[in-house]
Amino acid sequence: MRQPSMRFIQGVTQSGPVVHFTFEGKCYTGCAGESIASAMMRAGVVALRRTRQDHEPRGYYCGMGLCWECAVNVEGTGVVRSCVHPISDGLAISFADGQLTR
């Protein structure tokens, strides 16, 4: 796995329970209250989606819910902005557009 692209800032603490989720079939863990984008970037996943036409990787960009570059598909919910959507236990997440393998 790649080096995690993000880490928690020193002094920011998480007391909630650890939550388990999957992204494209692989298992990951996150903290209660954490956004999907945050948990994935801490796990080393930077490409949060692939574009429809060229299958180019895209990741967290505007961080305020405007750009939709971080969109992911949450099973049972649909396409959400991963930068504002909180992670929860048992979430099954997949790419929102296109396929990773051509």
Place this chain on the structure above:
Amino acid sequence: MTDPVVIIGAGPAGLSCAAELAQAGREVVLIDDNPIAGGQYFRQLPTAYGTAPNARLLRDKTRFDELAKVLTLQGVRYLPSTIAWGMPDPRTIAYAGQAGSGRIRASNVVIATGAQEKSLPFPGWTLPGVISAGGCLNLAKAHGLVPNGRMVIAGNGPLVLVAAATMIAAGAQIEAVLEAQLDRKLVTSALRGLVASPKILATGLGYRARILQSGTPFKTGWMIAEARGKDCLQVVAIAPIGVDGRPVRKSQRWIQADTLVIGYGLLPGSETARVMGCRMELKSELNGVVPQRSAELETSVNGVYAIGDGAGIGGAEIGLMEGKIAANAILRRSSPASLKARYDRLDRYRRFLNLAYATSKPLIAATADTIICRCEEITLGRLAADPNSDGDNLNALKISSRLGMGRCQGRNCLHVASKLLGFDAEAQPAHPRARPPLRPVKLAQLAADKDAGAAREPDEITASE
């Protein structure tokens, strides 16, 4: 019974307006896209997170906590994670979100929807690892995160300093900070700030001092030229800015970087005002297209007010004051003379500061192969080849090319495409047409809207006023 005042946006402007109204006994509905109030300036960590006293965060928590008390006041209905997606008439707001969907009748509407970022496309700007300055600040403020590895920060405007200082405080490893404007053009604004707002000037200088103390190279008159990497960012090219506003590639330097922060300025987010049929104007001293407003901040549509960054870039202090001024106007009482005087002083200064950061030529780093519309994957070359690329008509170009038709609804690309194709900026305020839904809304939410009816076009609203 009087209908409530509907405020769209719970940032500094919206919260301060709500507080003033609620304290005077007026019913308020506060609609906010974000799950936690505060807007971007007062963005908060998830409630499940704690912070140690020595946490490496630059933030203004005490002031936010005071401001957020309004959310618990009697008579304030707060709808978080909710989108105000349409205004079938200027007194009816259609909303959809976690609390359901429906329509609210309003006695007055206050638009406090904030800013969005100005894009500066360059080769490689879509790679994961390239993030906006607002996205960078939110990493720290909203997620408590700092990127690992090497970082470069490039942009134009006060946000460059804020992002750099925040990331230095958070412990990021910053290789270079680039401001496009030359220092000598910013000195006068510093001197004027001394009179207009010593507090804001001190904050700005404090950021600058933090960058200097950390030993981070700070270059003015330089910009980003290109980013490269396989599946994510690996290396960036930076270059001095030529007289044509483009990077001088023969003098460029390559720097290894895992994160590139780009902050080429803020634009007022004007689509709510436009869909409501407010008369718009282009004001370069306010950084873009804004609703025309009276001294009481009322738009051309009777009873509809516009406050904060969405009505002209000015930052949190301006937003807090405008919230009070608009509330006083709605309450039909005059604002205290001291508030008016402080506002006038800061309003003059923000206009001056916005112009001081404007570069003599618009900055351009896009090449023919550069993606302009991130959602629809459209390059500058493809746009330039479109028959509608030379008509000063963004609406026509949008229809023929699909520019701005993706999920972001053109927020990232329309303003910059118009600039790159040399469209007449004065011809733009009416184009492209803002239409409901203002943000993506689920069909299930629309279907559940019990008050649904025909949504009129903005020009129909204007015509019937």
